[in-house]
Amino acid sequence: MxxxxxxxxxxxxxxxxxxxxxxxxxxxxxxxxxxxxxxxxxxxxxxxxxxxxxxxxxxxxxxxxxxxxxxxxxxxxxxxxxxxxxxxxxxxxxxxxxxxxxxxxxxxxxxxxxxxxxxxxxxxxxxxxxxxxxxxxxxxxxxxxxxxxxxxxxxxxxxxxxxxxxxxxxxxxxxxxxxxxxxxxxxxxxxxxxxxxxxxxxxxxxxxxxxxxxxxxxxxxQGVNNRVQLAELERWYQLQQAQTLMLDGATLADPARVDVRGKVTVAGDVVIDVNVVFEGNVVLERGVIIEPNCIIKNSVIGENTRIKANTMIEDADIGSDCDVGPFARIRPGTQLATGAKVGNFVETKKAIIGEGSKINHLSYVGDAIIGKNTNIGAGTITCNYDGVNKSLTQIGDQVFIGSNSALVAPVKIGSGATVGAGSTITKEVAESQLAVARVKQTNLSNWQRPVKKS
CATH class of the missing domain: 3.90.550.10 (Spore Coat Polysaccharide Biosynthesis Protein SpsA; Chain A)
Incomplete structure (x- = not known):
């Protein structure tokens, strides 16, 4: 009927x-x-x-x-x-x-x-x-x-x-x-x-x-006729979501300060601190720890991974035993393999980061594939956009990228290679090579420093 x-x-x-x-x-x-x-x-x-x-x-x-x-x-x-x-x-x-x-x-x-x-x-x-x-x-x-x-x-x-x-x-x-x-x-x-x-x-x-x-x-x-009633219904609804999370095996530091705007699936022994917002479909595997003030949207967080404070994760797949944040922004298409680390003030987008690799601080890695046990130094960026098109940066296993480097895509850096700090890399670096691409330093004696005009 x-x-x-x-x-x-x-x-x-x-x-x-x-x-x-x-x-x-x-x-x-x-x-x-x-x-x-x-x-x-x-x-x-x-x-x-x-x-x-x-x-x-x-x-x-x-x-x-x-x-x-x-x-x-x-x-x-x-x-x-x-x-x-x-x-x-x-x-x-x-x-x-x-x-x-x-x-x-x-x-x-x-x-x-x-x-x-x-x-x-x-x-x-x-x-x-x-x-x-x-x-x-x-x-x-x-x-x-x-x-x-x-x-x-x-x-x-x-x-x-x-x-x-x-x-x-x-x-x-x-x-x-x-x-x-x-x-x-x-x-x-x-x-x-x-x-x-x-x-x-x-x-x-x-x-x-x-x-x-x-x-x-x-x-x-309960119907809604004004914003006061809307807020009352919101808080009641969120408390029900918090209670469901706790019954499913999550510890909430404060059930009144977690917002679920979608569906969250948790395994046991998950810890969620205050002011965390979940949007869309989120999966938290066993042992995940979410520190305060994080936003997680349409993502999977693997076992025993720690998401540190003030981190935003969207449309990403975070593997087990990873360390993310604080103040990291993980944008859509990011995949972290087991044991990967993305540190403070790092932004990733469409980045596949291999097992044990680290991007510890102050870097942007977009449209990139990074192998195992590679270290990306502070201030490194992948220059993935030429004003019209996006291009790929490929970095092999056990690579060391020195601080403040710019990797101009499309570019490939072979396994075991080293890039000296401050380099701008525009050409392929073969396996185990050292690449240094920066202006030669010049020191001038008897140089007159400018003085303020009277």
């Missing part, structure tokens, strides 16, 4: 005080609406519809690579009106699941429970009990404890306002029933809008059973 998933994302979000549509504000580095889409895709035979309005062009651009259908709500006349805009594109024999682009952390398991209820011909409604239900529509039940209506706060009586079970807005409905009910909605209420919640009373009047489900926790259905 087809499930049409309608995600409401047309609101302006004026309380965010932003030119960016509310649903594009990020939790854990990903737009809220993307969180919703990623979870919704776990539902079998799902077709995704995103209702857009304010900032429609920005949303279409941000989600241009997603497999979904955009539905334009030109006037924002309420949630019932928003869902109605998507109805011409849904399967009348299927199920419609209604989600919200500013409620980012609803789990796919919760969604599936509602879909399963609707598949039996019932209405699946997600509700939650709150200590402070202010602002939410109240769930009204009869003497048999069956749901018979939802009353929005502005329309609720004093007695109804005492109810602590509230509506999350998330529901699954047999589409045929939704097609019959939405045209019957009225805007005769305090907001002058077409409330989707009014279909609950219609269902009850027609004998359709309304089965409620509850989320695993309150934050799973």
């Amino acid at each position: 087809t499930t049409d998933i309608v995600i409401l994302a047309a609101g302006q979000g004026s309380r965010m005080k932003s030119s960016l549509p509310k649903v594009l504000h990020a939790v854990a580095g990903k737009p809220m609406v993307k969180h919703v889409l990623d979870q919704a895709r776990h539902i079998d035979e799902a077709k995704l519809h995103v209702v857009i309005g304010h900032g429609a062009e920005l949303l279409e651009k941000a989600l241009s690579e997603e497999q979904l259908m955009f539905v334009l709500q030109e006037e924002q006349l309420g949630t019932g009106h928003a869902v109605a805009q998507a109805l011409p594109n849904v399967d009348p024999e299927g199920i419609t699941l209604i989600l919200y682009g500013d409620v980012p952390l609803t789990r796919s398991e919760t969604m599936q429970q509602l879909v399963s209820i609707a598949a039996q011909g019932n209405l699946g409604l997600l509700t939650v009990h709150l200590q402070n239900p202010s602002g939410y529509g109240r769930i009204i039940r009869n003497q048999d404890n069956h749901v018979v209506a939802i009353v929005e706060q502005k329309d609720a009586s004093d007695e109804q306002l005492k109810v602590t079970e509230v509506n999350t807005g998330i529901m699954a409905v047999p589409t045929g029933l939704l097609l019959a009910w939405l045209p019957e909605l009225s805007s005769n209420n305090a907001q002058g809008e077409y409330y989707l919640t009014d279909i609950i009373a219609m269902a009850a009047d027609q004998g359709v059973f309304i089965e409620t489900q509850h989320p695993g926790c309150e934050q799973e259905v």
Whole structure:
């Protein structure tokens, strides 16, 4: 049976005080609406519809690579009106699941429970009990404890306002029933809008059973209306990620000061210090130590490797027993073999660095292949760019590159070779040769040092 998933994302979000549509504000580095889409895709035979309005062009651009259908709500006349805009594109024999682009952390398991209820011909409604239900529509039940209506706060009586079970807005409905009910909605209420919640009373009047489900926790259905709520949800989400890392075998110096903006896989005995940010897919093998203030993105860090403070690693493969940093920048395409060392203020890019080789300080190595047990002296650069094209530098095993050398690519330096400090190398250096390429030193006696003019 087809499930049409309608995600409401047309609101302006004026309380965010932003030119960016509310649903594009990020939790854990990903737009809220993307969180919703990623979870919704776990539902079998799902077709995704995103209702857009304010900032429609920005949303279409941000989600241009997603497999979904955009539905334009030109006037924002309420949630019932928003869902109605998507109805011409849904399967009348299927199920419609209604989600919200500013409620980012609803789990796919919760969604599936509602879909399963609707598949039996019932209405699946997600509700939650709150200590402070202010602002939410109240769930009204009869003497048999069956749901018979939802009353929005502005329309609720004093007695109804005492109810602590509230509506999350998330529901699954047999589409045929939704097609019959939405045209019957009225805007005769305090907001002058077409409330989707009014279909609950219609269902009850027609004998359709309304089965409620509850989320695993309150934050799973927490919506975002301003930046304070966004920050609160971010910190809660990050704490869950930190707890997962610790349960998987990582020691965190402070669980409140680690951010996961993607997925981190850890083996046992990993140590992560404070203010570390992970982005994309990161793998930390057994025994890895991450010192403070590091950023690691889409990378694999091998066993017993130490990443020292203030290091940034992106799209790299770091082998076992390596030593990286502090203040190193490892750019995309870098590969470090076992025991390699990249020290302070070193930048690498598309560099393959062999087993036991060292680039200890203040160097740039880009578009290079370096063999085993080679030492790159301080201040060395591979001149890989001629203003138009990038070229390769090849350095063999057990090479010694003296400090402050410039290797002008394309160039090859054979195994066992030595390059004298301060050299500019433009030609191939054969195995075991010494290359010295620098201006001859001249010392002048009786030289008059300039003096300041009076």
